[in-house]
Amino acid sequence: MIAIVDYGSGNIQAIKNIYKKLKVDTKFVSKPEDFEGITKIILPGVGAFDEAMSKLNESGMRQILDEMVIEKAVPVLGICVGMQIMAKASDEGELKGLGWFDAEVKLFDSKTIKHKPKLPHMGWNEIRPEMEHPMLKEIDLEKGYYFLHSFYFKCLDQDDILATAEYGKQFHCAVSKKNILGFQFHPEKSHSNGINLFKNFAEL
């Protein structure tokens, strides 16, 4: 059973709808007891870093998430700000991140973006794989994914980079470390390419 973490941030219903179409069971989890029988976790997120982080801290699920992800190595997928909070810290906020990746979240330098528009990075962009990974099975790289952000995830350990995208420069748009995955873009709003990604996660 895949858990979709409901802490008041991110489009949980859209993710549930996609899995319903794929005939994969999911459930919303909002307290530690809900994690009974869970084999995979999706951590969505939208909005500002501190807003997401404080909501997660207040949700009472911090400890169980660390336990499931770090000790029990349950596969977890972070989306957008749900990915960013897996870093240690962010330029966008004051609060500490989950620290699951040796990474930080930085603001794009608009000086390196030579075209208009500059920020935010908004729209469909291609992605480039940086490692072989089952998550990228049957993904149309040129079609790419929908992005909506001004801050980007920066891996300090190069081995964690799953895919990059270009916006002013190459940045880390997908990351992977053992059982932990993070995607900056929005697979839940990226049509068939997004659906395939959720399918691949279910099949991991």
Added chain:
Amino acid sequence: MLRSRVIPCLLVHKRGLVKTVKFKSPKYVGDPINAVKIFNEKEVDELIVLDIDATVNQGEPNYKMIEHLANESRMPLCYGGGIKTPEQAQKIIKLGVEKVAISSAVIDNPKVLIDIANIIGRQSVVVVLDVKKNIFGSYEIYTHNGKQKVKRKLYDFIRELESIGIGELVINSIDNDGVMKGYDLTLIDKVRDSIDIPLTVLGGAGTYEDILELIQRHKIIGAAAGSLFVFKGVYKAVLINYIPEKIISVIRKISKA
């Protein structure tokens, strides 16, 4: 490379979808949820839904409808209509909408954008400005479906919006609405020159060539259209449609050039 977005814009009036001409004579074109389902199948880049009754009726946004739209939509959704406060914006984002569009509320109080951006993030804050050319050839901002003229200079105002901090500006040409004779490229050039944030333009697209011309000119831009994606043929028969894959390939090539 990032490519231009091609965005159907749907107008909601009395719970149905309508299409106007120069902001007048709304014609019923179907059911909003049904349209979203068709646009899902066509893998549309993004969708804008504007409730044109909400501000005029001075009521709350129709959250039930927004939730339903957001749940059905497998593409990014921007909702506008009746949003005045950070609380309303937050509620709409929580329903699963990616971006909220604000219009008349920013005219009275542009600073409200700061409070909204602090909660939902700047990237999700969109301002829609309806503009119309006056007899002297300069552009003026209107609200309340083109009925109230705003005493602000367009280019100064959009620079102010950018400096306050928004994610995207949508410029809607009232003169070109529903006319299907092409975008107002002069207006668009001037707006693009004035600001750096993502820009989406609406009003006038009648053919795929109109869209390609705009994208050729600006490389990365949001090309929105109403009539083009809800009507077919000279008699304007209602048929929800979208640009074919071969046009998307052309757009991809333009972004790489």
